[in-house]
Amino acid sequence: MSPIVDPRSRFERWFPNQEWRLLILLAIELGIFAFTAANFFTTANAAELARLSVEIGLLALAQTCVIVTGGIDLSVGSMMGLAAIVFGSLWHDAGLPVGWSILLTLCLGTLGGFLNAYLITRLHTLPLIVTLGTFSLFRGLAEGLTEGIRNYTGFSPSFLFLGQGFWMGVLPPQLVIFAIAALAYWLLLERSVIGRGLSAIGFSEEGARYAGVPVRARLQLVYTLSGLTASLGAIIYVAHLGQAKSDAGTGYELMSITAVVLGGTSIFGGRGSIRGTLLGLAAIVVLQNGLRLSDGPAELVGVLTGLLLIATIGAGRISFQSEQQEAEVKNSQVAVLSAVIIAGALLVAGSNWWLVRSIKPSATASERRTVIAMMPKAKGDPYFVSCRIGAEEAAQELNVELLWDGPTDLDPAKQNEVVEGWITRGVDVIAVSVENQAGISTVLRKARSKGIKVLTWDADAQKDARDFFINQATPQGIGNTLVDEVARVLHGKGEFAIVTASLSAANQNEWMKYMKIRLAEKYPNVKLAVVRPSDGDRDRAFAETQTILNVYPNVKVITGIAAPAVPGAAEAVKQSGRRDVKVNGLSLPNMCKPFVHAGVIDSIILWNTKNLGYLTVAAGVALHNGTLHTGVTQLTAGRLGTLQVDGDEVMLGPPLIFTAQNIDQFNF
Amino acid sequence: MTGRYGREISTAIALAAVLVAVAVAAPQFYGARNLQQILINNTPVLIVAIGMTMVILVGQIDISVGSQFAIASVVAGLAAQTGVPIFIAGLAGMIAGAAMGVVNAALIAGAGIPSIVVTLATMVALRDVLRWTTQGRWVQNLPPAFQWAGFGQTSGEILITLITSVLFLAVAWALGNLPAGRALYATGSDAEAARLAGIRPARVVFFVFVVMGLLTGLAAALNAIRFSEVQSNAGAGVELKTIAAVVVGGASITGGRATLIGTLLGVLLLGIIGPALTFAGINAFWEKAIQGLIILAAVVADARGKARARVVPNR
Numbered sequence: 001m002s003p004i005v006d007p008r009s010r011f012e013r014w015f016p017n018q019e020w021r022l023l024i025l026l027a028i029e030l031g032i033f034a035f036t037a038a039n040f041f042t043t044a045n046a047a048e049l050a051r052l053s054v055e056i057g058l059l060a061l062a063q064t065c066v067i068v069t070g071g072i073d074l075s076v077g078s079m080m081g082l083a084a085i086v087f088g089s090l091w092h093d094a095g096l097p098v099g100w101s102i103l104l105t106l107c108l109g110t111l112g113g114f115l116n117a118y119l120i121t122r123l124h125t126l127p128l129i130v131t132l133g134t135f136s137l138f139r140g141l142a143e144g145l146t147e148g149i150r151n152y153t154g155f156s157p158s159f160l161f162l163g164q165g166f167w168m169g170v171l172p173p174q175l176v177i178f179a180i181a182a183l184a185y186w187l188l189l190e191r192s193v194i195g196r197g198l199s200a201i202g203f204s205e206e207g208a209r210y211a212g213v214p215v216r217a218r219l220q221l222v223y224t225l226s227g228l229t230a231s232l233g234a235i236i237y238v239a240h241l242g243q244a245k246s247d248a249g250t251g252y253e254l255m256s257i258t259a260v261v262l263g264g265t266s267i268f269g270g271r272g273s274i275r276g277t278l279l280g281l282a283a284i285v286v287l288q289n290g291l292r293l294s295d296g297p298a299e300l301v302g303v304l305t306g307l308l309l310i311a312t313i314g315a316g317r318i319s320f321q322s323e324q325q326e327a328e329v330k331n332s333q334v335a336v337l338s339a340v341i342i343a344g345a346l347l348v349a350g351s352n353w354w355l356v357r358s359i360k361p362s363a364t365a366s367e368r369r370t371v372i373a374m375m376p377k378a379k380g381d382p383y384f385v386s387c388r389i390g391a392e393e394a395a396q397e398l399n400v401e402l403l404w405d406g407p408t409d410l411d412p413a414k415q416n417e418v419v420e421g422w423i424t425r426g427v428d429v430i431a432v433s434v435e436n437q438a439g440i441s442t443v444l445r446k447a448r449s450k451g452i453k454v455l456t457w458d459a460d461a462q463k464d465a466r467d468f469f470i471n472q473a474t475p476q477g478i479g480n481t482l483v484d485e486v487a488r489v490l491h492g493k494g495e496f497a498i499v500t501a502s503l504s505a506a507n508q509n510e511w512m513k514y515m516k517i518r519l520a521e522k523y524p525n526v527k528l529a530v531v532r533p534s535d536g537d538r539d540r541a542f543a544e545t546q547t548i549l550n551v552y553p554n555v556k557v558i559t560g561i562a563a564p565a566v567p568g569a570a571e572a573v574k575q576s577g578r579r580d581v582k583v584n585g586l587s588l589p590n591m592c593k594p595f596v597h598a599g600v601i602d603s604i605i606l607w608n609t610k611n612l613g614y615l616t617v618a619a620g621v622a623l624h625n626g627t628l629h630t631g632v633t634q635l636t637a638g639r640l641g642t643l644q645v646d647g648d649e650v651m652l653g654p655p656l657i658f659t660a661q662n663i664d665q666f667n668f
Numbered sequence: 669m670t671g672r673y674g675r676e677i678s679t680a681i682a683l684a685a686v687l688v689a690v691a692v693a694a695p696q697f698y699g700a701r702n703l704q705q706i707l708i709n710n711t712p713v714l715i716v717a718i719g720m721t722m723v724i725l726v727g728q729i730d731i732s733v734g735s736q737f738a739i740a741s742v743v744a745g746l747a748a749q750t751g752v753p754i755f756i757a758g759l760a761g762m763i764a765g766a767a768m769g770v771v772n773a774a775l776i777a778g779a780g781i782p783s784i785v786v787t788l789a790t791m792v793a794l795r796d797v798l799r800w801t802t803q804g805r806w807v808q809n810l811p812p813a814f815q816w817a818g819f820g821q822t823s824g825e826i827l828i829t830l831i832t833s834v835l836f837l838a839v840a841w842a843l844g845n846l847p848a849g850r851a852l853y854a855t856g857s858d859a860e861a862a863r864l865a866g867i868r869p870a871r872v873v874f875f876v877f878v879v880m881g882l883l884t885g886l887a888a889a890l891n892a893i894r895f896s897e898v899q900s901n902a903g904a905g906v907e908l909k910t911i912a913a914v915v916v917g918g919a920s921i922t923g924g925r926a927t928l929i930g931t932l933l934g935v936l937l938l939g940i941i942g943p944a945l946t947f948a949g950i951n952a953f954w955e956k957a958i959q960g961l962i963i964l965a966a967v968v969a970d971a972r973g974k975a976r977a978r979v980v981p982n983r
Binding site: 123135139141300305306309310379382408531532533548 | 694696699701702705709775779781782784785786788789790791792793794795796797799800802803804805806808821891894895896897899900901902904908911912915916920921922942943946947951952953954955956957958959960961963964967968970971
């Protein structure tokens with residue numbers, strides 16, 4: 001009996017879905033970043049890169065199998081959120097040992113995955129709809145169970161080692177787990193009868209059934225595995241950040257799908273490989289990391305990812321079509337196309353390289369300038385945009401290089417990623433507005449241990465993770481002032497409502513905590529009627545305020561505690577014609593000016609954001625050249641004059657209250 | 669009972685159930701002003717959902733509408749800032765939307781790349797391009813005539829409702845009665861059969877994505893004129909809201925089956941949940957979970973209906 005001969009060449013067998021394109025792409029990326037990115041080719045950076053890709057990588061592995069069957073799982077990111085807080089509460093509230101908590105969390109993930117599987121297979125509903133439902137359901141349960149506020153920290157070092165440590169000095173432990181998972185998924189999808197069955201289902205469910213594939217059982221398997229893998233990802237995520245919160249994994253479903261699709265897996269099912277997914281993942285992660293280390297703008301990541309997706313999939317699509325047409329010119333066509341893709345990739349990468357070069361100052365000419373890396377909580381937030389203006393001003397005056405980078409989206413893990421990038425790149429001072437205290441403190445400590453000076457501004461980290469905190473106002477001070485302003489408008493008696501950012505926003509929850517304390521202590525007759533979320537969206541704040549006004553006719557003050565929420569609430573009050581209701585809160589003068597003059601907004605509270613940015617850079621320089629150190633009580637900061645230093649905190653001064661009288665003096 | 673409009677009926681039942689529950693728990697929900705406001709607030713989502721219904725009808729999907737919405741809002745705002753009439757500014761927003769639609773359309777219908785891949789790419793890329801150019805800044809200092817297009821609040825609200833209603837009715841009629849509308853159903857049901865019947869599926873798909881962009885631009889412009897400033901991150905999550913509404917409204921995600929009535933029911937169902945829960949005094953923390961449950965309930969109800977329908981002929 002002669003062995004079955006695979007008609008495909010060795011090359012085709014290795015790259016059944018043209019994964020070689022990704023390999024070339026990756027090589028180009030690596031080649032370019034080797035020149036442009038500082039300390040790109042170092043073991044430490046490789047380890048960090050690997051570490052950062054594990055969570056999304058796990059989701060992408062599971063997603064590959066799902067997509068190969070022609071389905072999709074949108075619920076994986078939400079499942080991470082649910083699994084993270086369940087894990088935290090099992091360990092913290094129920095007092096279970098970490099091992100048992102992990103086991104039970106994995107069971108929960110399996111159960112959640114099975115819920116998807118059950119609804120899809122038993123009810124013959126499409127995966128997109130079912131997982132869209134559970135996408136809301138899982139995240140909603142996570143938010144409901146924690147009331148958005150509670151989060152779990154203080155995990156044992158042995159558990160945190162899983163996400164933050166190194167084996168033998170170089171190997172991140174979660175990478176080992178990921179490698180095992182990748183191997184298991186590879187065996188399942190590409191080396192087993194089950195995997196063949198999954199492909200068959202993807203090509204034609206009906207056909208697979210006639211061929212004897214147990215379609216229902218196979219589909220149940222992939223969705224259940226997807227839930228299990230997501231909960232495993234959640235545990236690693238918690239160990240990585242040191243914090244379990246309901247917003248874990250926000251947006252990860254799309255990132256995992258992007259990696260899978262970029263990896264050549266057909267979105268219609270049938271074709272797909274784990275190899276491709278790993279390469280797709282690597283292409284995205286290397287791009288992000290390389291751009292950061294080259295000081296390129298973070299927004300380029302999205303633009304380039306989009307272009308790469310279209311270029312690689314488009315080329316694959318066209319050559320696939322030409323194969324089907326069995327045209328004689330097939331090979332040459334493919335060759336031309338490949339050349340076009342490579343040229344395109346080179347063009348994109350080259351222009352990027354040029355951009356990076358042109359942005360970078362000619363460091364060789366003079367001696368190296370001090371590099372201060374400054375991070376907002378969110379780059380697009382108007383509040384931070386105005387902080388940046390002051391920071392740029394100080395950087396110019398003091399002749400230092402300012403790097404400004406941070407999360408563009410809601411991903412709470414992003415801040416860590418950026419700081420890791422800066423450590424690798426090598427900067428002199430890191431200044432962070434902290435979103436996630438427990439999570440970021442670990443990586444800030446690492447920065448300090450490498451000799452980088454660390455500041456926090458706007459929101460503090462754990463005290464031992466930074467040298468100084470630029471204190472514009474304490475949460476307690478903000479909470480008290482907000483409540484005092486409400487009570488002033490209400491003359492000490494009445495009801496008010498709060499429109500916050502998102503329900504899990506750490507700062508806002510902290511302020512509300514102190515607001516409630518202040519209310520209980522000082523204003524027994526002022527009642528907080530309701531708290532509604534706006535998700536940082538002016539339009540949502542508008543609609544929420546309308547509803548509040550309809551439901552609670554006794555509410556006379558709406559307090560917005562996110563910059564876009566105040567103008568949103570003000571517009572709603574204005575349109576309602578209710579002259580007896582006033583809006584106040586925390587926002588930027590420029591956004592609120594018209595409403596303040598129209599008498600809808602009574603007052604807004606804020607510190608001078610430009611000065612905050614200015615002071616942060618000035619303090620960074622002082623810290624670097626040694627004029628700011630433990631024990632000093634004063635700091636001279638350029639145009640701000642001499643400011644008080646209280647222990648390890650630099651004080652900006654009291655917050656400003658903007659009213660119709662003074663708001664026109666400010667422009668930010 | 670299920671018959672031709674089975675999906676729409678189960679969505680209508682779900683909507684009715686929510687409305688009855690609200691009537692019991694919080695009757696003050698039925699204040700005229702409140703209903704008016706909910707309606708107005710949902711017009712942008714409805715307009716985008718009309719486009720999404722057509723996209724899903726031809727068996728495609730567009731997840732870039734949120735990013736398109738944000739860009740069209742900013743374009744309309746910037747145009748208004750130059751002092752051109754508000755009507756022209758709105759048109760600029762629509763043209764921007766249509767232009768983005770053309771990009772999607774060319775890649776999907778022209779190059780044959782799957783729509784989910786193309787729109788995933790444009791979603792990410794367009795959002796980041798906007799972030800890069802605006803750096804989060806809002807469009808402020810607009811002329812006073814920007815808000816309500818200079819008509820004042822009451823007339824402005826009527827105008828927006830009127831435009832949305834006319835659009836809804838026109839598209840509903842066109843889908844059912846015009847050859848072009850039937851071509852959408854034909855393409856979505858079976859592109860090959862449609863081709864043999866003399867329809868050019870690629871052209872239909874191209875047209876649908878351009879219209880999708882145009883409608884998103886219109887929705888963004890109508891949304892923007894309700895305010896006196898344009899925010900730079902408008903339309904966050906619009907893609908999920910509209911896809912959920914269309915699908916809950918009974919459209920088949922594989923194409924060939926969708927009605928605008930179903931979409932309207934879907935938009936109303938999902939749009940009412942938030943305010944209704946506030947009226948019922950339920951904590952905001954549970955809102956997303958309840959929203960998920962309602963989507964799943966509509967799906968389950970429909971599946972059970974279908975299962976029963978399947979059993980009947982066998983008896």
